Amino acid sequence: KFVVKGKDSGAKVGLTVRNVIAVGSGKGGVGKSTVAASLAYGLKQSGATVGLMDADVYGPSIPHLLGATGQPAMKQIEGPDGRTIERIVPIEVDGIKLMSMGFMVGEDQAIVWRGPMLHKALSQFLQQTEWGALDYLIVDMPPGTGDVALTLSQMVSLAGAVVVCTPQKVALLDAGKAISMFKTVKIPVLGMVENMTGEIFGQGGAKAKAEEMGVPFLGEIPSDPIIRIRGDEGKISRLVQEENPVQDAIMNVSSNT
Numbered sequence: 001k002f003v004v005k006g007k008d009s010g011a012k013v014g015l016t017v018r019n020v021i022a023v024g025s026g027k028g029g030v031g032k033s034t035v036a037a038s039l040a041y042g043l044k045q046s047g048a049t050v051g052l053m054d055a056d057v058y059g060p061s062i063p064h065l066l067g068a069t070g071q072p073a074m075k076q077i078e079g080p081d082g083r084t085i086e087r088i089v090p091i092e093v094d095g096i097k098l099m100s101m102g103f104m105v106g107e108d109q110a111i112v113w114r115g116p117m118l119h120k121a122l123s124q125f126l127q128q129t130e131w132g133a134l135d136y137l138i139v140d141m142p143p144g145t146g147d148v149a150l151t152l153s154q155m156v157s158l159a160g161a162v163v164v165c166t167p168q169k170v171a172l173l174d175a176g177k178a179i180s181m182f183k184t185v186k187i188p189v190l191g192m193v194e195n196m197t198g199e200i201f202g203q204g205g206a207k208a209k210a211e212e213m214g215v216p217f218l219g220e221i222p223s224d225p226i227i228r229i230r231g232d233e234g235k236i237s238r239l240v241q242e243e244n245p246v247q248d249a250i251m252n253v254s255s256n257t
């Protein structure tokens with residue numbers, strides 16, 4: 001039976017979530033969202049209750065990867081002081097509660113915001129969403145080392161961050177920066193995941209980088225067309241449900257996390 005590690009990660013903002021885990025990367029396009037979604041499915045598969053929040057507000061890809069559509073409903077409840085509070089009902093797919101800016105805007109619509117708006121959107125996603133009691137809330141961060149990490153680290157006591165990276169040098173350099181950023185804002189780095197391991201990008205770079213930076217290495221996910229295909233189909237779920245090397249790799253990363 002699955003053992004829940006943390007407790008009260010979200011208590012600061014009134015959440016009943018034991019572990020809020022950020023998934024970040026130095027660069028874009030390294031498979032951060034794919035890994036965040038797979039991690040959510042992996043943890044779910046091990047028996048945990050899981051939510052997935054897309055904090056990549058400028059490029060929300062979680063709805064697309066999970067084939068989730070629709071608009072979250074609003075509901076009104078009575079607050080402790082008798083006043084009416086508006087709550088957002090998350091979209092649920094395969095038993096995973098989802099929240100993303102992607103549900104709020106059209107597919108080709110750009111979000112043009114400055115920092116304070118971003119802060120507001122994130123705090124609404126966290127605090128106004130009816131997450132309920134969760135063992136894990138996985139947060140798909142925007143790539144890089146900007147505002148969102150700072151905002152999130154101020155809002156909740158993150159249980160930790162997972163940094164996704166591909167094995168080649170340029171990606172590893174930026175992953176190193178992401179790790180430093182998490183350390184600076186006192187978010188524990190749970191470890192690095194090497195994604196797209198294989199002939200094209202190489203192998204072992206992330207493991208070496210993790211050792212160099214003194215953080216755990218959580219595992220490798222192979223570069224495999226099936227991952228891209230399942231993402232395009234909106235069926236990331238199948239990656240953790242089917243018997244293949246990809247499933248093993250994802251379950252390995254989930255259990256190490």
Ligand code: ADP
Nearest residue numbers: 029030031032033034196222223224227228231
């Ligand atoms: P990011 O969130 O870092 O921008 P995504 O998760 O959106 O990256 O992935 C970028 C693209 O790469 C997507 O089309 C995705 O399906 C594909 N992809 C991610 N990981 C792999 C992998 N291990 N093998 C093959 N394709 C992958």
